[in-house]
Amino acid sequence: MQRRWDIFCTIIDNFGDIGVCWRLARQLTQDHHQTVRLWVDDLASFSCIAPDVNPEIQRQVVQGIEICHWQCMPAEIMPAEVVIEAFACELPDVYVAALLQRKKQPVWINLEYLSAEPWVTQCHGLPSPHPSLPLIKTFFFPGFVQGTGGLLREKNLIAQRSAFSTIAECEFLQRKGLLARKPGEIRISLFCYDTAPVTKLIRILFESSKPVLLIVPEGSAAGSIASLLNNSSSQTGKLIQHGQLTVQIIPFMEQTDYDRLLWSCDFNFVRGEDSFVRAQWAGSPFIWNIYPQAEGAHWKKLDAFLDLYTANMPEDMADAVREIGACWNGKYEINSAIWLNFLFFRESITQHNKSWVRQLFEQVDLASSLVKFAENRL
Template sequence: MRRQWDIFCTVIDNFGDIGVCWRLAKQLAHEHDQSVRLWVDDLVSFATIVPTVNPRAQQQNILCIEICYWQQAFVEAEPADVVIEAFACELPEVYVTAMLQKKKPPIWINLEYLSAEPWVTQYHGLPSPHPHFCLTKTFFFPGFVLGSGGLLREKNLLARQDAFDQKADQAFLQRKGLLNRKDDEIRISLFCYENAPIEKFIQVLSESTVPVLLIVPQGIVADRIVALFNHASSQINALIHHKQLTIQIIPFMEQTDYDLMLLSCDFNFVRGEDSFVRAQWATKPFIWNIYPQQEGVHWKKLDAFLTLYMADLPVEAASAVQAMWHCWNGKYEMNSLIWENLAAFHRSLMQHNKNWVNQLLELEDLVSNLVQLAENRL
């Protein structure tokens, strides 16, 4: 049945939150024929990954999804049948009041951050009564195991990836202005936070025994790399050559193109949540820069994922993965040995990642789980 959905998103780390919410909105509208309204408080960041977004428009319709600018002085709006509060953002008071006035209160879902920690399955689906009003929200935890909410995965995702052969790859590189491959080249996409050991990694890659292409989106990290080489500017598609390393700075890509870039590269450095999940579907070796939290809380989250992900990896490969991930997130200093140990397991990690994806495919996808939850309660 066609339902009305409101998704509320506050943009915290520029791209991860809105990236997840936009994929969610598209899948609800296009695969489940739902009517979707997406409330976003930062249209400028949104426009970076969806160029058709007008950052000055109060309301606009893109791909059959209504996009509304979520201002502090919230305008009155009729609440939808299903309301998603993404990543613990707080709904406007006027909207909550309007929810109370509906004959049948909306299904209110708190879409939480993704985690592999064991407690997730205990809290997924639990109710949380409002302290003052006769309203209840439901905790919905994405996850990697049965009993969680699953992961975002479009129905045609694997078919799109299967169609990405060598010819399609070449066409993609040409369309996006990316350099053609050299013989024996290692191609790396780099999307990370400022806390990653970027300068040290650049030094390590420069001393590689084979050519390396490092693809970096424009932004603060690209500016740091440019400063490292005293390059003239960080203009889009700028090229920097140093020993065995070539760095290409590119504009941010729309999500479907970013997914293709992950398929095109040999190693993918990703950050936050959205690119982290997409890197897993791409099956290429990946390194996750987790969002840092106070008192090192993020380490539990990172190691919980590694425990799940590496369960079937041989000891040597698991050790190489763990060392690189811990190093990349600042536990100890980056060095060439840590990177070379990881790179040596490229082929076996490719096979491992295919097995990992097959394991994830046994779970229902996140959006289907959300729709089922809503239908069970409406």
């Protein structure tokens, strides 16, 4: 049944939260034929990954989804039947007041951050009564195992990935102005937080015995790389050449193009939640830059994921994956030996990832889980 959905998103680190919400909104609309209104507080950042969004227009329809600037909510707002409060953002007071006016209480869902920690299955689906109003929301946790809400995965995603041939890759690279592959080249995408040891990675890649193409979106990481290489390298526009290393700096991509970039690379450095999940569907070896949290809480999340992900790996391969993950997130110092050890297992990790994707595919995807949950309560 077609329902009306309101999704609320505050943009914290520019792209992670809105990346998830935009994918969810599109999947609800395209795969499940729901009517979606997406409330966002930063249309300018949103437009970086959704070029059809005009940051100057407070209310617009893009790909069948109504997009509204959060601060421009009318006092007479009519809430939807299903309300998603994404990543602990708080609904506006005027909207909460409008919820009270509805004869039938909407399904109010608190969509939480993705985590592999064991406690998630115990908290998924728990009610959270409002402290002072007769309203109840429900905690909904994405996850990697049964008993969670699953991961975002469009109906045709795996088929599209399988159909991405060498010819399709060449066409994509040409369309996006990306360099064609060189024989024997290692192609890497790099998307990370400012805390990642980018400079050390660049120095390691200097020493590569094979040609390396590093593809980096515009931003602080690209700026750091450009500054590091400025005096010792040839630079033409968005291309920087240093020995065997070529760095190509690119604009942020629309999400479906970003997926294809991940499919085109041999290794993917990803950050946060959205690109982290997409790297897993891509199947190539990936290194996750987890969002740093107070008191080292992110280490528990990283370890919990790696416990699941490496469970069926040979011990030496699992050690290589864990070691580079710890180094990339600042627990230890990354060096050439650690990178080369990870590189050594490239084919084995790629094969492992095929099994990992099949395991994840056994879950119901997140959008389908949300639709079923909402229908059971309406």
